[in-house]
Amino acid sequence: MKSGLRFSGLIAAATLAATVITGADAPGALADVAGTQASPLDEVVPLPAVVEPDADVTFRLTPATAIFARFGSDETVRAATLLAEDLRPATGFPLPVVRVPDLGTPPGISLRLVPDDGRIGQEGYRLDVTRTAVTIAAASAAGLTNGVHTLRQLLPPEIESETRRDGPWLLPGGRIIDHPRYAYRGAMLDLARYYFPPDVVKRHIDKVSMYKINYLHLHLTDDQGWRVEIDSWPRLATYGGSTQTGGGPGGYYTKDEYRDIVSYAQRRNVTIVPEIDVPGHTNAALASYAELNCDGIAPPLYTGWDVGFSSLCLGRPVTEQFVDDVIREVAAMTPGEYLHIGGDEATAGTPEADYVAFMDMAAGIVAKYGKKVIGWHESLKGTPPSTSVGQYWYPWPDDETAAGAAARGARLIMSPANRAYLDMKYTPTVPEFGQVWAGFVEAENAYAWDPDTTVNGVAPASVLGVEATMFTQIAPDEKSVDFMVFPRLPEIAEVAWTPREALNWESIRARLPEQGQRWDLWGINYYRSPQIPWAAQLPVG
Ligand code: TNX
Numbered sequence: 001m002k003s004g005l006r007f008s009g010l011i012a013a014a015t016l017a018a019t020v021i022t023g024a025d026a027p028g029a030l031a032d033v034a035g036t037q038a039s040p041l042d043e044v045v046p047l048p049a050v051v052e053p054d055a056d057v058t059f060r061l062t063p064a065t066a067i068f069a070r071f072g073s074d075e076t077v078r079a080a081t082l083l084a085e086d087l088r089p090a091t092g093f094p095l096p097v098v099r100v101p102d103l104g105t106p107p108g109i110s111l112r113l114v115p116d117d118g119r120i121g122q123e124g125y126r127l128d129v130t131r132t133a134v135t136i137a138a139a140s141a142a143g144l145t146n147g148v149h150t151l152r153q154l155l156p157p158e159i160e161s162e163t164r165r166d167g168p169w170l171l172p173g174g175r176i177i178d179h180p181r182y183a184y185r186g187a188m189l190d191l192a193r194y195y196f197p198p199d200v201v202k203r204h205i206d207k208v209s210m211y212k213i214n215y216l217h218l219h220l221t222d223d224q225g226w227r228v229e230i231d232s233w234p235r236l237a238t239y240g241g242s243t244q245t246g247g248g249p250g251g252y253y254t255k256d257e258y259r260d261i262v263s264y265a266q267r268r269n270v271t272i273v274p275e276i277d278v279p280g281h282t283n284a285a286l287a288s289y290a291e292l293n294c295d296g297i298a299p300p301l302y303t304g305w306d307v308g309f310s311s312l313c314l315g316r317p318v319t320e321q322f323v324d325d326v327i328r329e330v331a332a333m334t335p336g337e338y339l340h341i342g343g344d345e346a347t348a349g350t351p352e353a354d355y356v357a358f359m360d361m362a363a364g365i366v367a368k369y370g371k372k373v374i375g376w377h378e379s380l381k382g383t384p385p386s387t388s389v390g391q392y393w394y395p396w397p398d399d400e401t402a403a404g405a406a407a408r409g410a411r412l413i414m415s416p417a418n419r420a421y422l423d424m425k426y427t428p429t430v431p432e433f434g435q436v437w438a439g440f441v442e443a444e445n446a447y448a449w450d451p452d453t454t455v456n457g458v459a460p461a462s463v464l465g466v467e468a469t470m471f472t473q474i475a476p477d478e479k480s481v482d483f484m485v486f487p488r489l490p491e492i493a494e495v496a497w498t499p500r501e502a503l504n505w506e507s508i509r510a511r512l513p514e515q516g517q518r519w520d521l522w523g524i525n526y527y528r529s530p531q532i533p534w535a536a537q538l539p540v541g
Pocket of ligand 1: 423
């Protein structure tokens with residue numbers, strides 16, 4: 001029995017009956033009140049807030065099904081087009097996007113923008129499935145896209161096939177009313193330690209957006225490489241980007257390639273958060289421009305594993321000019337509100353007062369170019385607490401900088417390394433290539449934690465959200481990145497989305513096998529954790 005499915009049904013039952021039912025009575029209470037078995041309507045990851053299955057009803061997608069969007073509403077047409085593109089390959093159906101002047105409830109699938117009724121918020125949605133019609137209603141494009149991701153997961157896993165399958169393509173009847181727990185649901189990909197071509201980054205966006213991740217933080221610069229073109233300092237990319245961990249050719253994104261990644265993500269409701277890591281983690285920049293070094297000598301490019309040995313020369317006008325130029329050019333390519341300036345492990349003999357002054361200067365430049373600043377939590381020593389966001393990464397719960405800054409108004413994104421660092425090994429032997437410094441992070445460890453109590457002295461109201469990070473010096477290719485990301489990223493996405501009271505390891509454990517079947521069809525190399533009862537692999541092809 002899947003207790004979590006019962007739990008989600010329980011929320012539905014409680015909603016229907018306007019009665020709060022708790023504790024051990026839950027399964028029986030569900031049967032009594034709702035009179036139904038758990039439905040695939042609640043197989044979704046992340047688990048929706050409210051699920052009201054109607055076991056007597058199914059909707060069947062056919063070659064005649066159309067997707068309706070209101071004429072003149074770009075947001076709905078965009079989400080409808082995304083849905084059609086998602087469903088066409090496996091079904092082989094035309095699924096035309098039809099613009100209509102007024103919706104009514106036509107037979108088929110309709111997407112509509114509605115005012116927030118207080119239950120869906122800005123990013124939530126309502127999904128209704130009857131025998132003849134499927135409706136996604138949301139207050140924003142983001143909400144509609146979240147509803148589209150849910151709809152796709154309600155279809156059988158074969159929907160993920162790139163080639164045509166037979167179906168039948170049935171959607172379970174009922175209603176979902178859903179909204180996220182946190183505003184910031186992030187994933188990070190380190191492109192500095194290894195360069196990945198744009199199509200790999202785009203596939204990564206596809207993979208994370210399925211789980212309603214709405215921010216993808218790109219770690220674009222580090223000791224081993226500088227990956228984004230900067231016109232005013234061209235050698236950063238052409239020379240600083242010319243290698244990677246372990247040697248090899250590296251690479252960088254031209255401005256056009258970078259903008260294309262940003263808009264690809266935007267269409268899937270994923271906002272790119274670019275990170276320019278300063279003042280440490282800067283060997284690639286120091287190697288490219290001698291004047292950024294205190295001794296005026298450019299070091300060689302770096303292809304090793306060490307951290308904490310490099311620093312820009314602080315307190316010099318040329319360094320400030322460098323930071324201003326880079327942030328100006330990156331901000332101009334960033335539609336999102338955040339820019340990440342790193343600030344971690346600035347331990348190369350940097351006096352704390354100099355570090356604080358530098359981070360304060362860099363934060364001021366970010367604000368000057370109209371963006372909000374994020375930094376690794378150490379940066380909260382130097383960035384203004386009331387307007388800054390710190391990303392907490394230590395694997396322990398006590399930190400004066402984070403707690404003190406939160407008390408003065410800073411907000412925190414929770415990435416505790418013992419839960420949310422996807423480069424950690426799962427077990428002492430799996431995989432051979434993982435990190436161990438924050439311990440082992442098996443599937444259950446990545447799930448069973450509460451961001452609201454991660455750092456002592458940081459109140460829930462100061463928690464902006466959650467981010468799962470993927471540092472790549474251990475993972476040179478898409479296959480090894482995927483192995484670390486799945487199943488842990490979908491689990492952390494649920495921690496970030498689903499109401500705290502509905503989080504339940506037994507529940508997600510029972511829902512992940514169906515996700516695994518989808519990953520098989522995507523060709524994802526995932527970790528078949530012994531903690532999860534995986535299903536048989538679906539035939540690919
Ligand atoms: C810590 S997290 C780092 C990275 C490493 C990572 C390896 C952080 C702010 N810095 O530079 O790649 O650990 O797990």
